[in-house]
Amino acid sequence: MKRPTIADIARRAGVSKGAVSYALNGQPGVSEATRANILAISKELGWQPNSAARALNGARAHTIGLALFRPARTLGMEPFFMELISGIETELADRSYALMLQVVADHTQEIEVYRRWWGEGRVDGAFLVDLHLGDARVEAMRSLNMPVVVIGHPSQAGPLSTVWSDDGLAIRETVEYLVALGHRSIARVAGLPRLVHTTLRDQAFVQACQDAGPGRVEHLILHTDYTGEEGARMTRRLLSSPRRPTAIVYDNDIMAVAGLSVAQEMVLDVPADLSIVAWDDSPLSQVVRPPLTALTRDIPAYGACAARQLLALIAGEPAALSVEDRPATLIPRGSTGPARGPR
Numbered sequence: 001m002k003r004p005t006i007a008d009i010a011r012r013a014g015v016s017k018g019a020v021s022y023a024l025n026g027q028p029g030v031s032e033a034t035r036a037n038i039l040a041i042s043k044e045l046g047w048q049p050n051s052a053a054r055a056l057n058g059a060r061a062h063t064i065g066l067a068l069f070r071p072a073r074t075l076g077m078e079p080f081f082m083e084l085i086s087g088i089e090t091e092l093a094d095r096s097y098a099l100m101l102q103v104v105a106d107h108t109q110e111i112e113v114y115r116r117w118w119g120e121g122r123v124d125g126a127f128l129v130d131l132h133l134g135d136a137r138v139e140a141m142r143s144l145n146m147p148v149v150v151i152g153h154p155s156q157a158g159p160l161s162t163v164w165s166d167d168g169l170a171i172r173e174t175v176e177y178l179v180a181l182g183h184r185s186i187a188r189v190a191g192l193p194r195l196v197h198t199t200l201r202d203q204a205f206v207q208a209c210q211d212a213g214p215g216r217v218e219h220l221i222l223h224t225d226y227t228g229e230e231g232a233r234m235t236r237r238l239l240s241s242p243r244r245p246t247a248i249v250y251d252n253d254i255m256a257v258a259g260l261s262v263a264q265e266m267v268l269d270v271p272a273d274l275s276i277v278a279w280d281d282s283p284l285s286q287v288v289r290p291p292l293t294a295l296t297r298d299i300p301a302y303g304a305c306a307a308r309q310l311l312a313l314i315a316g317e318p319a320a321l322s323v324e325d326r327p328a329t330l331i332p333r334g335s336t337g338p339a340r341g342p343r
Contacts, residue, residue, distance in 0.1 A: 004045040012041050024049075063098045064088075064310060065123035067110045069130065075103065078226070079253060079282030080299060084151070087303025088127070095311055097124075107132075111140045118146045124314045125149070127306060131156050131196040147313035151306050154322045156196045161313060163306040163323045167197055168204035170295050170328040171249075174277055175208035175217075177330055178247045182339035183275065185218040187245040189234045189255055193223045201251070220245065224255065231255025235262040239274070246339040247275040253285045256292055260335065271337030281331060290334030297328040 006024070010017045015034060022029035023038035030038070066088075068075065075081060089099055100123060104110045117123045125147035128137060138158045141148045154162040178186055188205050191198045202221055209219040222237070224230035231250060238245055239262065250256035256278030263274050270276055270290060278285050281296030302325050312319040 004042075004047045006047075008045060009038060009042050009047060012045070013038050060314075061122055061124050062096060063100050063123050064092060064307070065100045065102075065114060065117045065126040066129070067102050067104050067113045067126075069104050069107060069110055071103075077254060079284060080280050083282070083299035084303040087300030087305075088307045089303075090300065091304040091307035091311070097311070107135075107137055111137055114141065114146070115144060118144050125310050127151055127310065128157075128160065132194050133196060133199060135196075147310060149306050149310040149313065151302075153196050153200060155200075159321075161309060161319060161321055161323075163302070163309055163325060165297065165302070165325040166327045167201050170279075170330070171201050171204040172208045173330050174249055174295065175205065175212070177332070178249075178275065178277070178336070179212045179217060181247075181275065181337065183245075183247040184216065184339065185243065185245040186247045186249065187220045187222065187238050189231055189238075189248060189250045189259065190221055190223050191226050191251040198223070198251070205249070218243070218245075224251075226252055226255065228254045228258035231258040232262050235259035236266075239263065239266055239268065245274075247277070247336070249277045249279070251279050253278040253280045253282050253292065253294065256294075257284060257288055260288060260292070270335055272340065275336040275339070277330075277336060279328070286333075293333045293336040294331050295328040296331050297326065301325075 006017050006020045010020045013020065015038070019030050019034065020038055023035040024042060068081070085099070092099055100117065102113055104113055114126055117126070126141070128141060128148055128150045129152065131150060131152040133156065135156060138156070138160060142159055148160050150157040150160045150162045151164070152162060153164045175186065186209065188202070190202060193199070205221065206219060209217040222234045224234055231254065235248065235258065238248060248259060250259055256276055260270060260276055263270050263276070268274050276292060278292045278294045281294035285292040285294045305323060305325055309319055309323055
């Protein structure tokens with residue numbers, strides 16, 4: 001079966017394609033009876049206007065673009081992005097907008113995808129995620145003059161509009177909580193070091209440990225690719241050390257669950273021998289035993305906020321350059337407890 005065309009409608013109605021075009025676009029040139037007949041036939045055939053063709057003529061595409069530089073095989077396992085997209089989709093659906101998603105191999109391909117989508121009129125705007133230090137995408141997107149919202153910290157977003165939350169506050173809350181439990185050796189299993197949010201979390205973690213008092217808290221940061229495999233490998237490395245930490249903070253829940261498995265594999269009790277904190281509080285954090293202490297926030301609401309910001313830019317409405325969402329908050333559960341030994 002093929003998509004119905006204007007030619008199919010014209011053939012059924014016994015008129016020219018030009019007459020069909022006049023009728024479908026509400027233009028003069030056909031009688032009201034002919035217009036009504038053409039509209040009825042188009043509805044019967046299930047005809048819909050080609051959004052890409054309309055966009056090339058200056059009409060809105062009613063589509064938002066999102067290109068993700070990450071392996072497609074791991075995307076479905078990342079609760080953060082699935083929840084973020086669900087929030088974006090909810091807001092877009094209410095406005096009759098669609099989300100065009102594509103996984104890319106690198107930032108060069110991502111820029112080309114956005115350039116093609118915008119040039120062909122396939123999207124009205126786009127999201128930019130996972131900002132890197134000195135990110136070339138920022139200047140590339142600015143030069144396109146396309147409405148763009150960066151989901152990330154404004155420090156590296158240049159003139160682009162941003163929606164973000166203060167990860168530093170969440171990190172400080174976590175370290176202060178662990179120190180209050182008597183932990184004096186805390187490790188952080190972090191994400192990719194070139195990401196802006198990883199750098200900001202690293203800085204906040206080091207500062208919070210230093211603020212606990214000179215030499216009071218030993219701290220170590222190990223960087224990964226966010227996968228469970230890397231989270232497990234780094235956890236084994238930490239727990240095999242002669243000076244193993246008494247608490248580990250992970251940059252996502254997948255790595256935290258992997259770290260919990262490694263601790264149990266090495267016959268360490270969680271939380272008696274090791275406290276674990278996960279960033280992102282998906283259901284995954286709550287179904288394991290013990291349930292994970294986690295940094296939680298409303299990620300779908302975060303995505304919806306970004307979507308509202310972008311739709312306002314597209315509509316030419318007044319929009320703030322930077323919108324700060326609520327930071328993540330700590331939810332203590334069974335994976336954290338007092339450190340063994342004197343405080």
